[in-house]
Amino acid sequence: MVSKFKIDQIFILPFLLLVFYAxxxxxxxxxxGNELSFFTILFSCAIIEFFIRKAKNGDDIYMRPISxxxxxxEAVGRATEMGNSVLxxxxxxxxxxxxxxxxxxxxxxxxxxxxxxxxxxHVPCCVPIVMEAARESCKxxxxxKGRPDLYNDSxxxxxxxxxxxxxxxxxxxxxxEKPAAVFYQGKFYAESLLLAETGxxxxxxxxxxxxxxxxxxxxxxxxDYVLIGEEFYAASAYLSGSPEMIGSIKGQDYVKxxxxxxxxxxxxxxxxxxxxxxxxxxxxxFKINIMDGLK
Amino acid sequence: xxxxxxxxxxxxxxxMGFIAxxxxxxxxxxxxxxxxxxxxxxxxxxxxxxxxxxxxNLLQLHLQKIAYKKENWQYSIFTLIGFIIMIIFGFIYxxxxxxxxxHLKDDKSAFYxxxxxxxxxxxxxxxxxxxxxxxxxxxxxxxxxxFEATLLLISGVLLMLGRVPIGALIPWWVVTIMFTSIxxxxxxxxxLNRKVFFLSYVFxxxxxxxxxxxxxxxxxxxxxxxxxxIQEWIMAVPATAGARAIxxxxxxxxxxxxxxxxxxxxxxxxxx
Numbered sequence: 020m021v022s023k024f025k026i027d028q029i030f031i032l033p034f035l036l037l038v039f040y041a042x043x044x045x046x047x048x049x050x051x052g053n054e055l056s057f058f059t060i061l062f063s064c065a066i067i068e069f070f071i072r073k074a075k076n077g078d079d080i081y082m083r084p085i086s087x088x089x090x091x092x093e094a095v096g097r098a099t100e101m102g103n104s105v106l107x108x109x110x111x112x113x114x115x116x117x118x119x120x121x122x123x124x125x126x127x128x129x130x131x132x133x134x135x136x137x138x139x140x141h142v143p144c145c146v147p148i149v150m151e152a153a154r155e156s157c158k159x160x161x162x163x164k165g166r167p168d169l170y171n172d173s174x175x176x177x178x179x180x181x182x183x184x185x186x187x188x189x190x191x192x193x194x195x196e197k198p199a200a201v202f203y204q205g206k207f208y209a210e211s212l213l214l215a216e217t218g219x220x221x222x223x224x225x226x227x228x229x230x231x232x233x234x235x236x237x238x239x240x241x242x243d244y245v246l247i248g249e250e251f252y253a254a255s256a257y258l259s260g261s262p263e264m265i266g267s268i269k270g271q272d273y274v275k276x277x278x279x280x281x282x283x284x285x286x287x288x289x290x291x292x293x294x295x296x297x298x299x300x301x302x303x304x305f306k307i308n309i310m311d312g313l314k
Numbered sequence: 315x316x317x318x319x320x321x322x323x324x325x326x327x328x329x330m331g332f333i334a335x336x337x338x339x340x341x342x343x344x345x346x347x348x349x350x351x352x353x354x355x356x357x358x359x360x361x362x363x364x365x366x367x368x369x370x371n372l373l374q375l376h377l378q379k380i381a382y383k384k385e386n387w388q389y390s391i392f393t394l395i396g397f398i399i400m401i402i403f404g405f406i407y408x409x410x411x412x413x414x415x416x417h418l419k420d421d422k423s424a425f426y427x428x429x430x431x432x433x434x435x436x437x438x439x440x441x442x443x444x445x446x447x448x449x450x451x452x453x454x455x456x457x458x459x460x461f462e463a464t465l466l467l468i469s470g471v472l473l474m475l476g477r478v479p480i481g482a483l484i485p486w487w488v489v490t491i492m493f494t495s496i497x498x499x500x501x502x503x504x505x506l507n508r509k510v511f512f513l514s515y516v517f518x519x520x521x522x523x524x525x526x527x528x529x530x531x532x533x534x535x536x537x538x539x540x541x542x543x544i545q546e547w548i549m550a551v552p553a554t555a556g557a558r559a560i561x562x563x564x565x566x567x568x569x570x571x572x573x574x575x576x577x578x579x580x581x582x583x584x585x586x
Contacts, residue, residue, distance in 0.1 A: 181437065
């Protein structure tokens with residue numbers, strides 16, 4: 020009973036906020052016209068929080084095995100056996116991109132593995148601020164694994180800010196050092212194929228992950244494993260193995276299920292509309308531009 | 315010390331996250347100005363300091379390589395020469411009549427010359443390599459290994475033909491033969507008698523061509539037999555549907571990841 024009450028509490032604040040927003044009780048305190056966006060974010064967060072708490076309370080949560088994540092440890096192990104280094108490319112964007120943050124988070128886990136296996140890690144960075152964050156993340160991971168002696172600052176270094184100069188620099192590192200495992204995790208643009216094809220030519224096991232939907236096909240073609248779409252953002256939760264983090268993935272999956280149901284509903288209503296059984300233009304609900312509300 | 319590295323960092327991270335998000339929904343000009351301008355400026359200032367650290371790191375790394383004659387140390391000499399030359403042309407030697415500072419954008423300055431005649435051709439060379447990499451990647455992707463790879467090959471060929479002028483010149487009967495061939499290639503394993511298979515294939519082609527002549531497809535070609543129309547359909551329907559599915563997944567992933575970071579649950583970035 021107590022736990023049920025606690026779980027219900029999660030929805031009270033979002034519900035109240037939504038009521039205030041929708042009925043404008045707070046006299047223009049909220050930007051008008053963004054109700055749907057606000058509701059979607061609130062609803063998604065409430066569902067995710069609900070499953071995080073469920074996982075925290077000890078509920079067993081199944082997470083389907085994702086081959087790219089399982090292959091990460093394998094790749095580091097392979098590099099150790101071959102006596103070659105592990106190359107980690109955190110993309111070319113700054114820390115203002117969530118992809119780069121995810122990339123740095125995954126780097127922490129990979130650094131933990133290289134510390135455990137005593138493999139060499141090499142992280143060339145394109146943005147100085149990312150280099151600092153990556154260094155901190157690697158240092159902490161080596162410390163956590165009890166191997167601070169294996170860490171040195173030069174394993175995470177700056178190359179250049181320019182996109183193609185960076186690609187040339189990383190390609191040079193690949194061709195000279197011949198790493199056995201290459202990870203591409205972050206935000207990538209046109210340089211993705213230049214990097215992945217070079218990695219493929221040296222015979223390295225390549226694992227990519229990005230939120231740039233336009234670069235996913237290139238990685239799929241040239242890499243051994245790819246974290247597609249939301250898998251990339253779920254990787255850190257998956258690798259941490261912590262129940263509450265995995266709970267958030269389940270919550271995310273439920274939000275996706277609601278999206279699918281909603282899409283199906285819209286398709287059915289649109290078909291009825293087309294056949295003149297209904298006269299509701301459901302697409303009007305979605306014609307909300309968050310930026311218009313801000314004007 | 316641990317408080318500054320852990321708790322304070324989490325508090326700052328969560329607070330800034332919530333403030334940035336609320337800027338979209340709360341009708342308060344001060345808040346919106348902060349999220350749109352001030353917060354961006356904060357980031358730019360911190361990134362500016364980090365840029366200085368980046369340059370120092372680059373110098374330190376390559377100087378060490380040269381000093382200790384580490385493997386491939388010769389390349390570091392070129393890196394340092396490039397680095398120093400650009401610093402000289404940027405800060406010390408101008409080469410034009412314009413003042414220092416604006417000279418970076420003056421086409422008579424030494425810095426601009428270096429940019430135009432060394433940096434840009436090198437960057438273009440790297441970009442041009444992409445064409446060859448696309449060709450080798452396509453070759454690998456189009457190798458027929460399974461059903462998915464075959465589908466990829468067929469749609470890839472149709473897209474390539476549809477995007478070039480020659481695609482529009484391909485007559486309907488060639489497309490009919492292409493479709494019949496694809497169909498027979500799929501069912502080939504089911505028909506064991508080669509004679510029956512060959513005759514069925516030939517008669518199907520003849521039948522479709524006669525049908526096309528009777529229905530006057532030369533003048534009114536159905537969209538399914540026009541390569542540019544097929545290309546447009548592939549791009550507008552299956553490709554868009556797949557891309558949107560991935561986009562929805564990415565958006566949900568971003569929401570969940572941001573929520574984990576804002577609520578302080580995702581602490582891996584701090585090394586936890």
